[in-house]
Amino acid sequence: MRWIERNAGVTRFLQDMPKTINALTEITTWKDSQTSEKAKIPVTTLCDSEFIIAIFSHCAFAQFQILSKQSFPKKFGLSTAANTIKDTLQVLSKPHENVDTEFSNIFKLSEDLAKIIDVELRLPKICKQ
Numbered sequence: 001m002r003w004i005e006r007n008a009g010v011t012r013f014l015q016d017m018p019k020t021i022n023a024l025t026e027i028t029t030w031k032d033s034q035t036s037e038k039a040k041i042p043v044t045t046l047c048d049s050e051f052i053i054a055i056f057s058h059c060a061f062a063q064f065q066i067l068s069k070q071s072f073p074k075k076f077g078l079s080t081a082a083n084t085i086k087d088t089l090q091v092l093s094k095p096h097e098n099v100d101t102e103f104s105n106i107f108k109l110s111e112d113l114a115k116i117i118d119v120e121l122r123l124p125k126i127c128k129q
Contacts, residue, residue, distance in 0.1 A: 010059060018116050021046050049122045052113055056106045 013020075024046075027039035045051055107121075114121040 007059070010055065014055060014059070014113070017046060017113065021117050047117060047119045049110075049114075049119070052110045052119070052121065053106060056109045056113075060102065060106055 021043060024039045024043045028036045028043060030036045030039075111121050
């Protein structure tokens with residue numbers, strides 16, 4: 001149950017993120033330099049491309065975690081458990097089969113938020129091995 005509550009908190013945070021950034025950005029203009037400097041740190045983090053993509057990735061993964069936890073009835077037999085595990089594994093494997101599609105969906109959501117908060121979204125650099 002805590003997992004579901006935490007995910008709901010992340011979802012709510014995402015909904016309020018533009019307002020949070022606006023409030024913190026306003027604080028960065030205050031004359032009190034100590035307070036304004038402290039407000040710049042979370043603004044920088046919240047507007048970072050990797051953070052935005054990571055939080056939407058978390059939400060995408062959390063949906064599957066919630067699904068797997070809600071699928072199990074409190075009392076079940078071995079056959080029901082085996083079928084539930086099989087069904088859950090099929091659902092959980094779909095993102096791995098369609099990685100490009102899944103990331104495109106996550107990136108689209110990230111782009112939408114980036115437009116709202118007026119941030120240029122950049123893909124993270126990948127080091128060659």
